[in-house]
Amino acid sequence: MQHKDQVLTKQEQRAVLWRLLRYAKKHTKSLIVAFTLLLLATAAELLGPILLKIFIDDYLTPRHFPLEPLVWLGVIYIVLHLSSVFINYFQAFMFQKISLKIVQQLRVDVFSNVERQGLAFFDKTPAGGLISRITNDTESIKEFYLTVLANFVQNIMFLIGICIAMFYLNPTLGFFCLILLPIIFGLMQLYRKISSKFYADMSEKLSQLNAKMNETIQGMAIVQMFRQERRLRKEFSDVNEEHLEAGMKSMKLDGLLLRPMVDLISILALILILSYFGVMSFTSPVEIGVLYAFVNYLDRFFEPVNQMMMRLSLFQQAIVSAGRVFKLMDYENYAPAKKGQESPKIEEGAIEFKDISFSYDGETDVLKNISFSVKKGETVALVGHTGSGKSSIINVLMRFYQLDRGDIVIDGESIHHFDNTELRDNMGLVLQDPFLYTGTISSNIRLYRNQLTDQDIKGAAEFVRANEFIEKLPHSYNAKVTERGSTLSSGQRQLLSFARTIVTNPKILILDEATANVDTETEEAIQDALKKMQKGRTTIAIAHRLSTIKEADQIIVLHKGEIVERGNHTELLEQKGLYHKMYLLQRGSSELADVNH
Template identity: 65%
Template sequence: MKHTDEVLTGKEQRVIFKRLLSYAKVHYKKLILAFLIMFIAAGAELLQPILIARFIDDYLTPQVFPTDPLVMLASLYVGLLIVAVISQYVQSLLFQKIALRIVQALRVDVFKNVQKLGLSFFDRMPGGGLVSRITNDTESIKELYVSVLAVFVQNGIFMIGTFVAMFYLNATLALYCLIFLPLLLLVIRLYRKISSRFYERVSAKVSEINAKMSESVQGMAIIQVFRQEKRMRKEFGQTNEEHYQAGMRAMKADALLLRPIVDILSLIAISIVLLYFGFQSFIGPIELGVLYAFVNYLDRFFEPVNQIMQRLSLFQQAIVSAGRVFRLMDQREYAPEQKGEDAPKIEAGGIEFNNVTFSYDGKTDVLRNISFTAEKGQTIALVGHTGSGKSSIINLLMRFYPLINGTITIDGKPLQAFSEEELRANVGLVLQDSFLYSGTVASNVTLGREGFTDEDIRAACEFVGADRFIEKLAGGYHAPVTERGATFSSGEKQLLSFARTMLADPAILVLDEATANVDTETEEAIQAALNKMQQNRTTIAIAHRLSTIKHADVILVLHQGEIVEQGSHEQLLKEEGLYHKMYLLQAREQLTA
């Protein structure tokens, strides 16, 4: 899936921001406390210049130094410093804690929605892009709460408090300084408009980098076998270069519109103050304390502006990242769900397909008018060339994709009438490529399903013949399993996958070329287990090796999405059709091997 750059409009950014703030509602008590402490810290800092101005004008200039008032003034100043430091620490800690909780909730919500999405969504969305949204993008959102909102509110309070103090000292001069507010707001608006498109592209390129990394790691064997390292390095380097260029454009916008402009405005404001007091000095004496306080307040006014402007980039990144996260959270391409209020149970496991037609993209049919019946205890084998529709039949039976045309029933009940729990508990699936998770052998057999004892696990493994290699492992059933089961052979992983399926004792067994990746000796062991597994169960088996499905009750031969032949192994050979040709071809390959 190619990433597209989506530039957020001002309205979309406001909607995203409000949605982000909604996650803070549950923490409103802690937020109120944090803001209250923030007000205390701001007040403590804003009072300090007034105390110094009083010292200069009331004591230093007239050369009067009474002990008690000066001690009181100094004590008050030191007390304000201590209050400011402690308050800033506590409010920062509270905001950090709230931010981490919010991001935690956000990640859980994203992950929860992703798990409900259907396979059609994952067919288009690369895994690296998903990981980037759940990790990198949510980390950017964390910065919004930790470094941005707290700074915005705190420095907003400082700016308001600064003007209040300036009006208290000299209302005329404070009015002159007010003209800078609209200029600052104009710069902020311009920056947000320009930077949004840059940061959207930066985030998109990070997703592409993650996707390429994930793809390369999973396909490393193929890359090395076909000597594709140079090509992959070139492609990865190109993506990184595009990320670099996007980042540089964002940094140029930051360098131009952030501190330099604010510093220029700050110099102009200080010049106005100095000119004002310069002209005042021609008229009469000026208050040096007030001059000091004004210069100090202007510095305290523009420094918060600088901090706000510098964090605008983080704010913009957080909004862009939040937009990407929310787009993922708003995906509603869910896996097909149960329809109706009935809750039928799967008992016998009889399956019927009736005139099923299916298309992945809504344009090209991969299945056309598929009809067959499988009774309890029967084995139905699906054979055909690649792309004939075998796996699509399995995907529909497993309800991975929605059924639009035709009907599928289990025990006479529509497939969509069964609950997800009932369907997954009674339809066991074994894929060609078995997937093992990090953990232990036992945890890979149970997959977290509760209610199974160690004896149940051992019995399932013994049933499929996996116990022979498990007992040789250091730790046995508690032996560690690395990511994707890299230390196990294909046959061993497949045996564990069989044990995983048989642990639930399903009424229906679905085998998607379950013996395709195992050696002959292991295949014989698995085939022996399969013969036991298929007893008193409805089995649907996709087979590449026709020798493994000779004893199937019915063999369905598919070609370009249609059933062109069906019958037993002997019947199909007598017809000398497509199945006969496939069988002779495989027999010839085995003789020449």
């Protein structure tokens, strides 16, 4: 997925707008009520100048002041004004309520689609950019519904009402005012065309800022260790400066094409209308009430235009942001799913790799013709230098990525035939760096799997000996866990990940160097937990420390994506190949000589 966003064409912007409007379809009934209230409020506001025109021409100018008609005229004017205030409040509240619900649904939709993506998507997409789209961009869309759309609808209806009222007062001048509409529309189109590039640039720079912040905060220990603060501050400052420049360009454009231009057009229109009445006064009497009403309507005509022009910047930002969000929502690099109608179950957990080849980018194979099998209760260890393909084997087994060639068979059934739920429920994955969520000890083991009881949680912790440190914590299983479990030791975090894995009693256990970052204090507990977890289960373990896999039933040695050696610990040492060299480097030549002797 490309991080850089292209400027949307006119057709693409129109498509984005219609797609945004379609989100309002679910709220049709509420919108009808809101529009009805809006019509009533608009009508109440527009009748005011006509009542004043009647008062001026029918009563004030001829100096005729009958009490009862004037009282009724005043009462109607006040009632219309108060009605307009109350109705506007309720219609604005309804529009805002509908807007918030729409944005809420939009955020859920985009987040749901992100969750469905395969790991290949996240390999190529910066986390900060994703966060920016789900938060900042949807916030801009919220402004579209809350501020722009309701305002545009209200003001367009108001303009239509003003035009009708003007035609009622004087058809000639009413027609003249209609000529103003295409001029104003052309100004809006010019603004949108120029500003779209600036706002696209601003959104992209904001995504880069978020990505830079996310990367820096996640790696703060390394940043401080290698004294990279100045470099990262400079990089952040440069992107921030580019964001500022794009913002300044949009501000200059706003200052030129928004209110100043509309004010200029309104002044010219006022001069023409006054000139028209001035010329007419030479041949026929001018009704002061009509003149007052026309000037009043002209002022009211340009106020909604000004409001819409001032919100065009928000509108353009929302269209750009919506284009980015919809692009994310339309991305379909989904995680692999089952094929066919079969729904097999994993009973034993026996695994067989059949001539597997795999590539992340579609060009370079990271796995080449991999074949091996693991029976229930057996442990197969994968060893090899960095980049040899160990983690890739785990990735295709977990079906995080789609297989290119070959097949993986579990209990005699192709992996393609299993539901993801069946695979995930029966595979336990323990990573080298366990991930803990903000919450409690208990919630990190349960992971919101509500079918698990408190006794299940405690039983799993006792099984892996995690209870030994949990019960010493304040509040025990309800002890708070900070982000990523930073207040716990690496060994404690690993024991919690063991408990999280074993609580569902998986039939297949996958260990990705589960003891690499363990402190000495808890290593004994972890080794004991591993032995208990592996008993009776199919286990595939990635190992860097060869001493931890001596008892594996089979050790597979990988090099550049291929299997170069296989056998148990003793057999591989006797072959004196790559495994022998790796063991020599780790244990030292004198110890190896003693073992062989």
